[in-house]
Amino acid sequence: MSKFGRSLFGVSLLLTVLLAAATTSAEYYNYGSALDKTFLFFEAQRSGKLPATQRVKWRGNSGLKDGLAQGVSLEGGYYDAGDNVKFGLPMAFLVTMLSWAAVDNRKELSGLNQMQQTLWSIRWGTDYFIKAHPQPNVLWGQVGDGQSDHYCWERPEDMTTSRTAYKLDQYHPGSDLAGETAAAFAAASLAFKPYNSSYSAILLTHAKELFSFADKYRGLFTDSIPNAKAFYMSSGYSDELLWAAAWLHRATGDQYYLKYAIDNAGYMGGTGWGMKECNHFYFLQADYILGKNRQGMSYLVGYGPKYPLRVHHRGASIPSIFVQRSSVSCVQGFDSWYRRSQADPNVIHGALVGGPDQNDNYSDDRANYEQSEPTLSGTAPLVGLFAKLSGKLGSYGGGYSKPYQTTKPPASSYKATPTRYTPKQSGAPIEFLHSITANWMAGDTRYYRHKVIIKNNSQKQISDLKLKIEDLSGPIWGLNPTGQKTTYQLPEWQKTLRAGQTHDFVYVQGGPQAKVSVLSYY
Ligand SMILES: *[C@@H]1O[C@H](CO)[C@@H](O)[C@H](O)[C@H]1NC(C)=O
Ligand SMILES: *[C@@H]1O[C@H](CO)[C@@H](O)[C@H](O)[C@H]1NC(C)=O
Numbered sequence: 001m002s003k004f005g006r007s008l009f010g011v012s013l014l015l016t017v018l019l020a021a022a023t024t025s026a027e028y029y030n031y032g033s034a035l036d037k038t039f040l041f042f043e044a045q046r047s048g049k050l051p052a053t054q055r056v057k058w059r060g061n062s063g064l065k066d067g068l069a070q071g072v073s074l075e076g077g078y079y080d081a082g083d084n085v086k087f088g089l090p091m092a093f094l095v096t097m098l099s100w101a102a103v104d105n106r107k108e109l110s111g112l113n114q115m116q117q118t119l120w121s122i123r124w125g126t127d128y129f130i131k132a133h134p135q136p137n138v139l140w141g142q143v144g145d146g147q148s149d150h151y152c153w154e155r156p157e158d159m160t161t162s163r164t165a166y167k168l169d170q171y172h173p174g175s176d177l178a179g180e181t182a183a184a185f186a187a188a189s190l191a192f193k194p195y196n197s198s199y200s201a202i203l204l205t206h207a208k209e210l211f212s213f214a215d216k217y218r219g220l221f222t223d224s225i226p227n228a229k230a231f232y233m234s235s236g237y238s239d240e241l242l243w244a245a246a247w248l249h250r251a252t253g254d255q256y257y258l259k260y261a262i263d264n265a266g267y268m269g270g271t272g273w274g275m276k277e278c279n280h281f282y283f284l285q286a287d288y289i290l291g292k293n294r295q296g297m298s299y300l301v302g303y304g305p306k307y308p309l310r311v312h313h314r315g316a317s318i319p320s321i322f323v324q325r326s327s328v329s330c331v332q333g334f335d336s337w338y339r340r341s342q343a344d345p346n347v348i349h350g351a352l353v354g355g356p357d358q359n360d361n362y363s364d365d366r367a368n369y370e371q372s373e374p375t376l377s378g379t380a381p382l383v384g385l386f387a388k389l390s391g392k393l394g395s396y397g398g399g400y401s402k403p404y405q406t407t408k409p410p411a412s413s414y415k416a417t418p419t420r421y422t423p424k425q426s427g428a429p430i431e432f433l434h435s436i437t438a439n440w441m442a443g444d445t446r447y448y449r450h451k452v453i454i455k456n457n458s459q460k461q462i463s464d465l466k467l468k469i470e471d472l473s474g475p476i477w478g479l480n481p482t483g484q485k486t487t488y489q490l491p492e493w494q495k496t497l498r499a500g501q502t503h504d505f506v507y508v509q510g511g512p513q514a515k516v517s518v519l520s521y522y
């Protein structure tokens with residue numbers, strides 16, 4: 001049952017689903033309803049004492065003694081996936097993504113009457129993180145033993161497996177996990193600012209302390225919490241530190257964090273737009289996820305007429321504690337419920353499963369956890385996505401006003417066809433290297449992912465570079481708009497280009513490529 005190679009940002013999904021048949025003509029689906037369902041998934045993942053407002057009624061209280069053996073209360077928070085472990089890293093990612101949506105899609109979420117729900121979902125994570133961060137240099141990073149948890153198939157309400165808690169401190173550092181949690185606190189502080197300034201201030205204090213801890217005591221959290229290794233392999237902590245600094249700068253306006261990001265962006269090699277790019281593919285894929293695919297099936301559980309019925313999820317696959325009150329033991333869970341071919345007794349609304357394979361096949365089988373298990377980190381980006389789409393396109397009453405259309409098999413669109421050309425600007429002080437790094441069909445249109453490398457060929461430092469980009473019809477990452485039409489500039493952390501330094505940006509669109517030229521620089 002172990003999930004080796006589980007990817008934090010749903011990378012496997014990105015490769016199999018997201019680069020497959022894509023669409024931008026979003027017109028058949030009710031994104032408001034999809035959004036509401038994703039909040040139900042987060043409710044189903046709740047650990048601790050559930051509030052009276054809990055809508056997912058098949059779940060009960062659980063994990064009430066988490067942390068007690070270590071003398072700390074770690075009640076609350078979210079279970080990670082189909083298992084009952086509370087992993088800090090994906091939980092922090094979830095809180096950051098929810099907060100990001102609350103900050104950047106405030107209008108849409110308020111319009112859909114979902115802002116309170118968003119804040120509650122954030123708070124279920126941050127209230128737990130506050131408990132997990134009792135001292136400036138201590139962060140409890142995990143509750144539950146991933147190995148023993150996977151030997152059992154039990155509802156969270158009657159867990160018998162170890163609830164060991166694992167912590168980071170100055171002798172056991174984890175800059176990646178502490179950095180990601182600092183980012184979550186800072187983003188949540190921004191999200192709460194207009195609604196509860198005292199809570200916002202508390203969150204910001206935690207964010208600053210955790211950032212100092214992450215920065216001062218450097219290390220990988222998986223070296224300090226080896227139990228997490230099989231589930232969340234960390235390859236470095238620079239992205240998380242930059243990510244935290246960026247959110248702290250946004251939350252505080254303090255130049256210290258901006259300077260930190262600028263000073264470290266180069267050697268740390270992080271740019272920060274990798275994740276936004278990931279979001280973009282989700283954006284293209286909303287309809288694909290909701291049913292516009294070869295299976296004619298929604299991969300968001302409980303949405304539309306056809307969706308996964310055998311989800312790799314302990315709670316969903318065993319009857320509710322309120323229906324079957326006697327406990328279901330470790331092995332009995334496997335024998336009686338996991339191996340059954342019947343549908344889950346509980347529909348876990350709003351869970352995004354791993355999704356189909358490269359051939360667009362989906363096997364609706366609990367044992368096939370790569371395809372049938374939902375995760376916090378995989379579902380988290382959907383909140384901002386559905387909010388944006390609802391705001392942009394409005395909600396469609398029935399959600400299925402037109403029959404499904406299945407797209408062409410995507411197999412042929414897997415191989416990127418890189419085409420590299422050196423434009424006229426070659427030899428000029430600033431050179432652009434343009435390449436196509438991916439392409440795919442969506443309906444009748446072929447979309448291209450263009451990557452442009454900006455290179456400084458001049459003899460002096462270039463700053464305040466302004467670019468003119470014409471014929472741009474799709475989204476763009478790695479450059480910031482200036483406010484003037486067709487004019488873009490380098491992001492704040494990359495104001496100057498030193499010797500030998502390059503800067504990449506990316507855009508996606510159908511049809512011919514955009515025209516990129518230099519407007520001005522100093
Ligand atoms: C704001 O946050 C505080 C501190 O956590 C909490 O006690 C209070 O109930 C919140 N107020 C509102 C209006 O939600
Ligand atoms: C998966 O899809 C391929 C290609 O469309 C098909 O040939 C194959 O039979 C499918 N496999 C399964 C197990 O359904």
Ligand SMILES: *[C@@H]1O[C@H](CO)[C@@H](O)[C@H](O)[C@H]1NC(C)=O
Pocket residue numbers: 456457458459460461462463496497498499500501
């Ligand atoms: C540009 O490159 C030249 C030569 O490599 C270098 O001397 C100069 O400092 C660089 N300036 C910028 C802005 O990168």
